[in-house]
Amino acid sequence: NAGVTQTPKFQVLKTGQSMTLQCAQDMNHEYMSWYRQDPGMGLRLIHYSVGAGITDQGEVPNGYNVSRSTTEDFPLRLLSAAPSQTSVYFCASSYPRGELFFGEGSRLTVL
């Protein structure tokens, strides 16, 4: 099993550009989530999904969209990138009540 796979690992954007961070898991986990990690602020939940077709907002959802058309994939879309979205993004998945498994992270820089 590959676990949780995130692409790309690094990305540089200009302000106003859009992009999608991809996340895929091969563990048949129902729950998937996106976090951003910023110095001094820890990990903050952006969006999460408890199953295909179901998504909900986390703590810092503004500027981000998600969809969950399949159990395996949970892409995170930045509609119009801003410098404040410069961060490291982590995707995670789990079974209900199970341990959260994380991807390796995607480092995004918005100029």
Added chain:
Amino acid sequence: AQRVTQPEKLLSVFKGAPVELKCNYSYSGSPELFWYVQYSRQRLQLLLRHISRESIKGFTADLNKGETSFHLKKPFAQEEDSAMYYCALKNTGFQKLVFGTGTRLLVSP
């Protein structure tokens, strides 16, 4: 609201010294508490959870509901323990995990 507080950004100790990473939480329901660790250039991974009451890599953590704390302890620190440690909380029966701001542990030889 759920909140996890880790008051120390950095904890620096010498090898062989005891370690205590502090974690306090606020939540009115029935929380589950976790410690996650991120070693250099590795992905975040679960270290331990309070319901398991186990010791992993010599670390233990006891949930103190009276003090709303879940401090992580190890009697003798090793250099390989150097990492970023996050305390996290979730409501029992739900998967949404709330993290603290993290404490970087640096163990010097």
